[in-house]
Amino acid sequence: MDMYDRVYVLWTMGNLTLGSSDTRERIQKVAKRNPDTFLVGKINGSIVACVMGMNDGFRGYIYHLAVDPKYRLKGYGIRLMHELHQIYKQLGILKIHVLIEKRNKNIQDFYADLGWHNRDDLLIMSFIPDEEAYTRNALI
Numbered sequence: 001m002d003m004y005d006r007v008y009v010l011w012t013m014g015n016l017t018l019g020s021s022d023t024r025e026r027i028q029k030v031a032k033r034n035p036d037t038f039l040v041g042k043i044n045g046s047i048v049a050c051v052m053g054m055n056d057g058f059r060g061y062i063y064h065l066a067v068d069p070k071y072r073l074k075g076y077g078i079r080l081m082h083e084l085h086q087i088y089k090q091l092g093i094l095k096i097h098v099l100i101e102k103r104n105k106n107i108q109d110f111y112a113d114l115g116w117h118n119r120d121d122l123l124i125m126s127f128i129p130d131e132e133a134y135t136r137n138a139l140i
């Protein structure tokens with residue numbers, strides 16, 4: 001959690017949609033449940049990349065992958081994801097999903113390079129049990 005502030009800046013620079021799920025307290029909770037799959041990439045001690053892998057024991061999920069804009073297109077995103085793939089393999093997770101916002105759909109090329117495939121047989125639906133507790137930024 002001592003990396004939280006810097007990681008939050010990376011998420012912001014990545015233009016990711018952030019909200020009440022991304023507070024220090026909530027991230028600490030999910031980090032405790034997923035100690036092996038919250039990864040950062042460092043160069044000379046500075047954090048330049050991050051991804052949160054989570055799993056429910058059945059499927060894996062990834063959230064908030066981001067590379068510092070100064071270090072993009074140098075292969076670091078791919079390296080971080082390869083590392084995460086290996087960890088999921090060791091954990092025995094058979095399939096990993098990512099939710100991609102439609103405004104960011106070009107990113108499919110990045111995942112396709114990594115061997116991920118599109119699903120046109122699935123739709124995502126969401127329900128918010130506590131509307132008062134849930135907020136997100138206004139990007140979409």
Ligand SMILES: CC(C)(COP(=O)(O)OP(=O)(O)OC[C@H]1O[C@@H](n2cnc3c(N)ncnc32)[C@H](O)[C@@H]1OP(=O)(O)O)[C@@H](O)C(=O)NCCC(=O)NCCS
Pocket residue numbers: 013014015016064065066067068071072073074075076077078079098099100101104106107108109110113
């Ligand atoms: C997505 C992201 C993490 C990629 O990191 P990166 O270190 O720049 O990626 P890499 O250098 O490892 O990219 C490797 C390949 O993916 C492609 N790629 C990278 N970013 C891409 C993008 N935004 N759109 C399309 N393709 C992309 C590259 O062209 C490269 O392909 P090539 O080897 O054929 O040239 C980075 O662009 C980022 O932080 N984006 C903002 C946050 C975001 O959208 N996260 C994903 C949420 S689902």
